[in-house]
Every structure is written in structure tokens, then in C-alpha cells.
Amino acid sequence: MGGLTAGILILSSLALLRRKEAAFPTISYKLPLWGPVLLSVGMFFLFLDLEYKAHFWRFYTAFRITSVMSWGAWILLLVYPVNGLLILITLEKGYPRFAKKLMEWIGEQNWQSWQQWAQKHSGRIAGVGILVGILLGMYTGILLSAFGARPFWNSALLGPIFLVSGVSTALALAALLSSQNEERKAYEWSDFWLISLELALLGLFLITLFSSSALYQQSVNSIMGGKWTLDFWLLVVFFGLFFPWLLEMLGRMGKNIPPAIAPILVLLGGLYFRYVILEVGQISTWIPY
């Protein structure tokens, strides 16, 4: 969910910064509202994963420079105001009925003064949106790669992979939400290139593990004949990446492909990719007992 929100922030901010709202209305106007909703769902699950739930607020009583998770906790807090400002700029065009209700609740004068301020600084907000989106998108990958005790995670490529995967899933969501055929095709074609990049990065990730020391080579065993082989190669790589990549290419070549299949597969594949990486990483260890 964090990756998806990161992708939303990056894409919406890019469209705003480059004044491409007319060409990409779904990304520009509709996606920003989905950001905090999806992020909150993700944070709810993070909360559920805490063993000492009553102490969740302790994250925000300290900033530990050596702890990637501490950086992440504060980055997550940055996302909400930035995403909120993007919503303020775009909501009336994306979800006019909801915007009207919100305006009534907040007060028309307040809403308009905030909106005017946000629109005046839209360039800066979009710039910060891209930066925060990149930080959020890379965060989980960097967090995992910083755990030297888990050889499978200990790769600098995880951050970029998580970022590309997040933007790819955001494009898939935009393709699902879009009601215009041409716009949807543009998203799918962009997603085709992002999936290509993700496949290449994933390949490089595995190559770097294989060409490293014995410990790292052993860490790949779980997906190379071990317990997670089928999950990784069939569900993540084939159904989550390669198959939608193929469908998007065939769609570009003019074949009649049902439009929802590829985006749904990308979204499910992105989610399952994270699950498999987390599980495989946790069982890779320095002490084999």
C-alpha cells in the first residue's frame, strides 16, 4: 500500500508539475484521493504487525539516525500533508460531489483560501510530492536491504525494485479507474515499460545474489527449488509481471484484450511480490539452525 501511495504521489505530482492534467485526468485528478486511503490501510496492517500495539506512539518520540525504520516512520507522517495539498488542488475536478460535501463541512471560505494557497504553490507542492513519493517508494526496499543479518534482503537493488513496482501498480490503478480508452492505453503502455524495468531489476537482483558469497547464494535456494519457488516464479514473475507485460504489449499491437485483466494482475502481483520477498528474507540467515 505504501508503494502504491508512493506511485500515486509521484505520478500525480509529475502531471501537475508538467501541466499534463488534460492528457492524464485520472492521474491528475482522481488518484490523489486514493493515496491517504491506501496508505492508511497499509499503516493499519503495520499497526496490526506490532507486538506491543499500545506503544505504537513511541515511534514518534524519537528519531534514530541509524534506524531505517525510524526514518520510515517520519516519512510516513510527511506523506499525509503533502498528499492532502495535492487533494486540495485536484479534488473538485476529480470527485466534485465529494469535494462539495467536504467544502460544506470545512466551510467554503476556509476551503477556498486553502485551495488558493495550494494552487499558488502547486509547483513547489508537486516537487515535494515527487521527493516524498520517491522516499516512500524506496523505503521498504531500503529498510530490508539494511538488514545485513538477512542475506536475501541485503541488496542495494531492493530499493529501486520497490520504487518501480510501486509506480507500476499506481499506473495499473490509474488504468483501472480511467474511463477514457486513449488515456487507459497510455497508462498501460507506460506500465509496459515499467514492468520491463522491474523484470530487468529483478533479474539483476537475483544475479547479484548468485554471484556473491556462499551465504547469499544459499539465500536464493528458497525460490530456486525451495518452498517459495512456485510462489515466486509462477505467481509473482509470471502472473504478476510477465503475463500483464505480454497483455499490454498485445494491446499495443491492436489485439482485443479485456482492459481490466493486466492492471488487476499488476496490482495483485505487486502485493504478492512484497509478501514473498518478506517471507524469503526472514528465513535467510547467517546461522543455519
Added chain:
Amino acid sequence: MKRYGMVIDTLKCIGCGDCVVACKTENKVPEGLCRDWIVEEVKGEYPHLQMEYRSERCNHCLHPLCVYACPTGASHIKKGTNITLVHPELCTGCKACIAACPYDARFVMPQGYVSKCTFCDHRLEKGQLPACVSVCPTHCMYFGDLNDPLSEVSQLLKRRKWKVLAPEAGTKPQVYYLT
């Protein structure tokens, strides 16, 4: 600064598990969890086999990745020592320290906070040895300040061959095994 270290003679250890029982009793470790454990390692091929018993625990590393990974400061190093401790009241149970430890020495208590071996810090303050060391029936466990060249542990490491677990992890562990 005191550099506390534990030295365990694998040639004398018989894997009786008294250290584990003593630790569980002393520290009231709940059922199903343990701060130390016994590993029985068999190497080689029959008939040329070698067996080793090791009493393992948190290594109180000089480069403690668990402390660096903790987002709240719950995992910390006790001032003036290398003893790694956990403040239960600061711990969120995020498990970052568990993922960061190459020795899998940490676990979650039923209350939700993370726990592990403390070298029986409360006993050290009273001038006593860690519970595991004090009960070992073969006297294969030694404990002391490795910064003191005259301490028993320093002398043992000077005289005998030793190893530490996963030195390549770069954590500078302070539990030594005499071989």
C-alpha cells in the same frame, strides 16, 4: 569501559542444559521461550566425526546491529559496558531488532516487547556471575571483563584456541568458544 565477555570451553561442555534451566529460572522466561540454548553440531563424515556442544545466547556485540536498527531507542547499550539491553517501556514490538540480529538471539515476550540475554545484568550489579555461568556443572563457562588483561577470560583467550559465531557478520561478538 568494561568489555564483558563470556568464554565457553566446548571441550568441557556436555550439553546438559543446566545453563538454560538456570537462565529460565533466574529471569522468569516464559514457557516456550529461552534466552540461551544448546546447539549440538556434528561435522565430518562417518567414521571421522566431530561433535561439539555449544551454549548460545546474545553475543553482546561491540557493533550491535540490533541497537542500530531500533527505531525508538528501546534497544540500547548499557553505559560504560557492551551489554545490550531492551527497555520494555520503549519497545513497540516492531521486530526490527529481531531481523537485524544475525544470531537470532531475540524473541517477543507474551506482553509484546522484545527480550533476550542480558548477561544477567542485575546479578552483575551485585557482584555475582550470570546465572548460567554460576550453575555450570562442568565449569566450562567463564565470564569477565575482556578489557582487563589479567581477568580469567582474557587469560583463557590468550592461552587457548577460540572462535566466535559468524565473525563475517562484522558484529564483533563477545561470546567466545574455546576449541
